[in-house]
Amino acid sequence: MSQATTAAPGAAARGRAGRGRKVNTFPLLAPSVAALLVWMIVPLVLTLWYSLQRYNLLYPERRGFVGLQNYVYILSDSTLQTAILNTIVLTGAVLLLSVVFGTLLAVLLNQEFWGQNLARVLVIAPFFVMPPVAALIWKTMMMNPIQGVIAWVTQSLGLGAISWFQNWPMLSIIIIVAWQWIPFATLILLTAMQSLDHEQMEAARMDGAGAISRFRYVVIPHLSRPITIVIMMETIFLLSVFAEILVTTSGGPGHATTTLTYLIYIRALLSFNIGGASAAGVIAIVLANIVAVFLMRIVAGTLERR
Amino acid sequence: MATLTLNGVRKKYERFDAIKGVDLAVTDREFVVFVGPSGCGKSTLLRMIAGLEEITGGDLLIDGVRANDIPPDRRGLAMVFQSYALYPHMTVAENMGFALRMAGVAKAEIATKVGEAARILQLEKLLDRRPGKLSGGQRQRVAIGRAIVRNPKAFLFDEPLSNLDAALRVQMRIELARLHQELNATMIYVTHDQVEAMTMADRIVVLNAGKLEQVGSPLELYHNPANIFVAGFIGAPKMNLVDAKVAAASAGETRLDLGDGGGVVLPGAEAGLAPGSPVVLGLRPETLSFAATGPFRGIVRVIEHLGGESLYYLERAGGDTMVVKTGEAVFARLGESVSLTVRTERASLFTADGKAIGLRRDNPARAVA
Numbered sequence: 313m314s315q316a317t318t319a320a321p322g323a324a325a326r327g328r329a330g331r332g333r334k335v336n337t338f339p340l341l342a343p344s345v346a347a348l349l350v351w352m353i354v355p356l357v358l359t360l361w362y363s364l365q366r367y368n369l370l371y372p373e374r375r376g377f378v379g380l381q382n383y384v385y386i387l388s389d390s391t392l393q394t395a396i397l398n399t400i401v402l403t404g405a406v407l408l409l410s411v412v413f414g415t416l417l418a419v420l421l422n423q424e425f426w427g428q429n430l431a432r433v434l435v436i437a438p439f440f441v442m443p444p445v446a447a448l449i450w451k452t453m454m455m456n457p458i459q460g461v462i463a464w465v466t467q468s469l470g471l472g473a474i475s476w477f478q479n480w481p482m483l484s485i486i487i488i489v490a491w492q493w494i495p496f497a498t499l500i501l502l503t504a505m506q507s508l509d510h511e512q513m514e515a516a517r518m519d520g521a522g523a524i525s526r527f528r529y530v531v532i533p534h535l536s537r538p539i540t541i542v543i544m545m546e547t548i549f550l551l552s553v554f555a556e557i558l559v560t561t562s563g564g565p566g567h568a569t570t571t572l573t574y575l576i577y578i579r580a581l582l583s584f585n586i587g588g589a590s591a592a593g594v595i596a597i598v599l600a601n602i603v604a605v606f607l608m609r610i611v612a613g614t615l616e617r618r
Numbered sequence: 619m620a621t622l623t624l625n626g627v628r629k630k631y632e633r634f635d636a637i638k639g640v641d642l643a644v645t646d647r648e649f650v651v652f653v654g655p656s657g658c659g660k661s662t663l664l665r666m667i668a669g670l671e672e673i674t675g676g677d678l679l680i681d682g683v684r685a686n687d688i689p690p691d692r693r694g695l696a697m698v699f700q701s702y703a704l705y706p707h708m709t710v711a712e713n714m715g716f717a718l719r720m721a722g723v724a725k726a727e728i729a730t731k732v733g734e735a736a737r738i739l740q741l742e743k744l745l746d747r748r749p750g751k752l753s754g755g756q757r758q759r760v761a762i763g764r765a766i767v768r769n770p771k772a773f774l775f776d777e778p779l780s781n782l783d784a785a786l787r788v789q790m791r792i793e794l795a796r797l798h799q800e801l802n803a804t805m806i807y808v809t810h811d812q813v814e815a816m817t818m819a820d821r822i823v824v825l826n827a828g829k830l831e832q833v834g835s836p837l838e839l840y841h842n843p844a845n846i847f848v849a850g851f852i853g854a855p856k857m858n859l860v861d862a863k864v865a866a867a868s869a870g871e872t873r874l875d876l877g878d879g880g881g882v883v884l885p886g887a888e889a890g891l892a893p894g895s896p897v898v899l900g901l902r903p904e905t906l907s908f909a910a911t912g913p914f915r916g917i918v919r920v921i922e923h924l925g926g927e928s929l930y931y932l933e934r935a936g937g938d939t940m941v942v943k944t945g946e947a948v949f950a951r952l953g954e955s956v957s958l959t960v961r962t963e964r965a966s967l968f969t970a971d972g973k974a975i976g977l978r979r980d981n982p983a984r985a986v987a
Contacts, residue, residue, distance in 0.1 A: 511703035514670050519717035519764070520691035529716070533707035 356597075362590035369584035382591035392592070394567045395575040396599070402486060402571060403550040407543055409490040414497025414542065415535060419527070421498070422505040432502070439495035447559035450488045451477070481561045481568045488556050493549075497542045504538040505531070544607045551600055572596045620681050620694070620771030620804045621646050622667065628675030629662055629828075636662045638828040639676065644772075644806065649798050652808045653815040654825035655851070660808045661776055663825070667806065668697050668774050680771065691720075696765035697774040700781065702757045704749040704764075711736075711745040714763045735766040738800065755786045762797070772804035779814065791817055812852050816840070824848050841964075846972040849900045855929060855941045857966070858901040860914075867891040872967070874899060878935050880913035884962050888975050897975065900966035903929065903943035908950060912959035916940060918950045932956065 366378045386392050421432050438446065455476040457463050463473035476484040508531065516526045554573050557563055563570035563578060570578070576596065580589030622644040629637035636659045644650050652660040665671040667678060669690030678685050685693055696717075704713050712719075714735055715728040723731075736742045739759040749757055758778060765773055775794075779787045795818055798805055809815055815822045816836045824831040824839065824847070832844040836852075843849035849857045862882070865875040872884045872891060882899065891897070906914070916932030919939075923946070930942040930950060942958060950956045967975040 509701060509703060511699040511701045512705065515697070515699055515703035515764075516705075516716075517670065518668065518690050518695070518697050519768075520720040521716075525720060529708075530705060533705070536707075 359590045359593050359597075362586050363594050365587045365590075367585075367587040367590075369586060378587070382587045383595070386588060386591050386595065391567055391570065391575060392595070395570050395572045398482065398567075398569060399551065399571040399573075401482060402489065402553065402569075403547060405486045406490045406493055406550055407546055409486070410493045410497040410546060411539055411542060413490075413494045414501050415532075415539070417494070417498040418501035418505050418535075419531060421502055436495045436499050438491055439493075439499070441492070443492065443553075443555035444559050446492050447488055447556040450484075450491070451560045455484060477561050478565065481565060484560065485553075485556055485569050488560070489550065489553055492556075493546055496546065500538050500542050500545075501535055504535055508534050540607075540611050544611060547603060547607060551596075551603070572599070621679075622772060622804065622806070623679040623682070624667075624676065625679070626676035627663070627666065627673055627678060629659070629666060629671065630674040636828050637666070640825075640830055642823060642830070642833065644804060647802055647804055649795075649805045649807065649818060649820045650823060651815040651819035651821070652806065652823045652825055653810065653812055653851070654831075656810055657827075658825045659828040660810075660825045664697075664774055664776055664806060664808045668695055669693050670697075691717075694771040695774055696768045696770035696772075697776065698758075698761045698765050698778045700777045702749075702761040702778075702781075704757060704760055706749055709746045709748055710741060710752070710760050710763075713749065713760055714767045717764065717768045731767050731769075732763075735763040738766065738797070739763045754782050755790060758782065758790060759793075762794075766801065770803070772806060773801075775805065775807040777809055778807075779809070780811075787814075794818060812854065816852070822852070824851060826851075842974070843900070843966060844974050846898060846900070846968050849966060849968070849974075853902060855903050855943065858903065858906070858940045859968075860899040860901065860938065860940070862897050862899045864891050864893050864895050864897055866893055876913060878915075880915070882913045882960065882962060882965070884965055884967065888967075891975065896970040898968040898970065898972070900968060901940075901960055902964060903941040905961045905964040906940070906942045906958045907944065907960075908942070909957055909959040912957040914940060914958040914960070916956065916958075918952055918954050918956060921950075921952060930956075932958070 363382055364377060364379060366374060366376050366381070368374070417435055421428065421435060425431075441449070452460075454461050455463075457473040457475045460473075462476075467473055474480065512530055512534075513526060516530050521529060552573050553571065554577065557569055557571065557574050558577070561569045563574045572592070573596070576589050576592045579585050579592055622642075624640050624642040627637060627640045628635065640663060642650075652663060654660045662671060666673050669685075669688065673686045680688075680693060680695070705716065708716065711729075711732050714732045718728045718731060732745070733742070736745055739762060741756070741759055741763055744752060744756060744760075749760065752760065758781075761778070778794075779790050782790060791814060794807075798818075807814075807818065819836055821833060822836055822839050823833050826847050831851075832839055832848045834842075839848055839852045843852065843857075846859060850859065860876065862874040862876050864872065865881060866873040867887050870885065870887060872887050874882045874884065874897065876882065876899075914932075914934065916934040918930055919933045920929075920931040922929040922931075926946055928944050928946060928948075930944065932940045932942065934940060940958070969975060
């Protein structure tokens with residue numbers, strides 16, 4: 313009995329001393345490491361492997377290792393440059409639109425007015441519409457030159473109808489994607505606005521700052537961090553925009569709205585060229601990582617400035 | 619620098635009246651403290667003076683000019699907020715110079731004025747830091763510096779010390795008093811802490827439920843509270859309030875019956891006091907002392923030794939608690955049954971509905987001073 317009671321503190325002391333050194337963490341880490349392996353590394357390695365193969369589903373018998381030929385072919389194809397440019401234009405434009413309108417809407421919705429809650433829900437609603445549906449709504453209900461709402465409005469004003477997807481394909485895609493992503497920016501920035509110290513705005517009022525100065529010197533600096541978060545999050549998703557293009561323009565006319573993602577789709581599922589698509593995918597991964605490095609730098613920078 | 623006059627100032631919200639008509643004249647270079655329990659409207663009143671809340675009735679005059687409709691930045695007042703409200707992305711110097719920058723003052727002049735304020739507040743070494751890197755006391759000083767730089771007609775403080783720890787609060791209190799002398803400025807200061815009010819104010823304004831309860835110098839309020847609310851709010855530990863009945867009121871003295879057989883004779887008389895009318899006797903803890911016999915009897919329940927002084931909490935027969943403040947010597951033990959006498963010339967008397975009865979002679983503390 314006495315032995316048991318005296319042994320207990322000793323055991324506890326040993327346990328304390330051994331913490332962090334003796335505990336085997338492998339079983340605890342293994343599940344997540346395994347999941348990462350299955351979900352990330354395996355597809356990545358497979359993609360790399362396929363990108364070095366001649367592998368076209370239409371000619372399954374002509375398979376074999378071709379080295380970097382797929383890359384050489386893709387990089388010398390002008391479609392890739394168009395696709396990269398289109399991706400940059402689409403991502404940049406939507407980022408710009410969603411940050412500008414997101415900020416303005418957040419500031420507006422942060423004011424007290426009648427029906428504020430309903431307005432907030434309505435503004436955020438487009439975010440919950442899935443991309444193919446959103447694209448279909450815009451294609452058939454809004455931008456259709458015959459029965460679309462926009463055409464009806466412009467025609468009532470005597471301006472005639474615009475064939476959006478024919479004449480302004482990239483602009484149309486940008487409008488649709490921005491419509492979906494402005495709510496996300498608004499949501500993030502609105503919550504940030506709500507954490508803005510009330511007394512800071514009042515202090516600025518006492519200091520003689522008008523509405524515009526308060527926006528510029530108090531609101532914008534306060535929002536700078538959430539804005540970088542919005543840019544980072546949206547970039548991740550905007551680089552992989554696909555459904556909107558598939559449903560509306562199918563990458564055309566010509567290659568006017570073919571982005572990197574869409575190019576991979578064309579290669580893989582329209583030309584059945586798995587090898588070429590994989591090579592394009594690897595290039596996309598490299599480009600996305602370059603963007604990610606810059607983004608992380610920006611985010612780290614804004615964090616440091618506090 | 620400035621006088622402020624409030625004539626019947628009111629604040630009406632949809633559901634209730636926050637400020638129910640306040641008349642007050644703040645003279646030049648005065649340090650006025652608004653004090654009251656939370657929700658009494660003291661901050662609202664300050665914000666109305668600042669221009670951050672609309673005045674819904676009455677007039678606010680600054681230097682004799684009606685200022686009700688003048689926007690906050692043109693009233694020439696500067697405010698120090700409870701949360702300091704510093705701009706987190708600006709350096710200390712930028713924070714302090716922001717108002718001047720907004721007013722379009724030249725950069726060199728801003729730098730001079732910021733430097734001057736930084737010297738007064740000993741912030742010179744911190745000028746290019748951001749608020750996030752400062753301690754609570756330093757942030758507080760930056761907030762004050764931001765006010766000083768504007769060279770305002772009057773300073774408004776909204777509970778500026780409530781976010782500081784106790785030691786720093788005492789230090790900042792002294793610093794604020796020093797600043798008031800150095801800047802020679804009119805200051806209005808809001809607090810719920812009566813110690814801050816007592817130590818800093820030239821005049822204290824006691825507010826309760828949107829009304830002025832009493833306005834006067836700290837000692838005036840302490841010795842001659844106008845009603846039970848002020849008597850209970852000013853002074854720590856609180857004034858003892860004892861229910862009593864008038865036994866007899868003759869020329870020169872008033873005899874009170876305490877109900878438990880004890881009685882007290884107060885010097886001075888008041889014509890309206892009929893025998894038998896209920897009154898409340900107000901006794902400051904330091905005016906009570908232990909004695910072999912005395913009008914108040916009770917059992918010692920709690921003793922707090924504070925070093926230089928001790929507080930004894932007594933339970934009287936009816937269950938009421940009385941507090942006695944004594945020197946550091948031990949006068950009684952826990953559970954002991956004791957008697958108390960009182961310096962009757964320092965006692966206050968109130969009617970049953972809380973108004974002070976003017977038995978009072980002159981102010982004893984004034985007589986000494």
